[in-house]
Amino acid sequence: QSALTQPPSASGSPGQSVTISCTGTSSDVGGHNYVSWYQQHPGKAPKLIIYEVTKRPSGAPTRFSGSKSGNTASLTVSGLLAEDEADYYCSSYAGNNREVFGGGTKLTVL
Amino acid sequence: QVQLVESGGGVVQPGQSLRLSCAASGFSFSDYAIHWVRQAPGKGLEWVAVISFNGRNKYFGDSVKGRFTISRDNSKNTLYLQMNSLRPDDTGVYYCARPITTGGFDFEFWGQGTLVSVSS
Numbered sequence: 166q167s168a169l170t171q172p173p174s175a176s177g178s179p180g181q182s183v184t185i186s187c188t189g190t191s192s193d194v195g196g197h198n199y200v201s202w203y204q205q206h207p208g209k210a211p212k213l214i215i216y217e218v219t220k221r222p223s224g225a226p227t228r229f230s231g232s233k234s235g236n237t238a239s240l241t242v243s244g245l246l247a248e249d250e251a252d253y254y255c256s257s258y259a260g261n262n263r264e265v266f267g268g269g270t271k272l273t274v275l
Numbered sequence: 276q277v278q279l280v281e282s283g284g285g286v287v288q289p290g291q292s293l294r295l296s297c298a299a300s301g302f303s304f305s306d307y308a309i310h311w312v313r314q315a316p317g318k319g320l321e322w323v324a325v326i327s328f329n330g331r332n333k334y335f336g337d338s339v340k341g342r343f344t345i346s347r348d349n350s351k352n353t354l355y356l357q358m359n360s361l362r363p364d365d366t367g368v369y370y371c372a373r374p375i376t377t378g379g380f381d382f383e384f385w386g387q388g389t390l391v392s393v394s395s
Contacts, residue, residue, distance in 0.1 A: 168319070201381040203320070210370060210388060211312075211320065212284040216381035235302040254320050256380075264310075264380045 167268035176273040183269045185238030187238040195236035199258035202240045206251045250274040277301040277384045284389030297371030305349040315367040317369040361393045
């Protein structure tokens, strides 16, 4: 199972919006509405910020939003804050009781 | 509150075995499938395995299939990962993770991780 494709880096200034893409195939992203996004700060465990493409778990800031079109999912961070600087990973259910992650995107707040 | 605490990591030589544990508390452990996810140093996340709530169904990622086994003891609220024939590319932090829904693949709660290092 190949990893989902994410850009290695993204950046934006405080207050701006930034979108991170996550491209898979019809077997994973395109075939299931089970895309999740995780935020990971250095030395910390990942934190779930989006699940089932668009849903936010309890406690996740509303400035994080998710969407999907075809085989590509996207995470948008609106109103960037300095604390949003972190690594972001997408994941998707890939059928047959398997999950696949993206390679990760390092978000820099300028 | 939900807590997951991994243990059992360490340094081993290639070909050796290691068993990781994940102690759960703060929720009804026997209701949830639980996953293992790993992260090689400086690399991304990789899904490793999942076990169903009752332990009957187990699924593995391609890179560990046939070498790793997953099990659970619901009476002890504990998850295990038995890792055999370890290779250098198995090196990394191993996390146990609980999904939002009982059988889901969206990981709402994570442990702090335990480090496995495979080196000669």
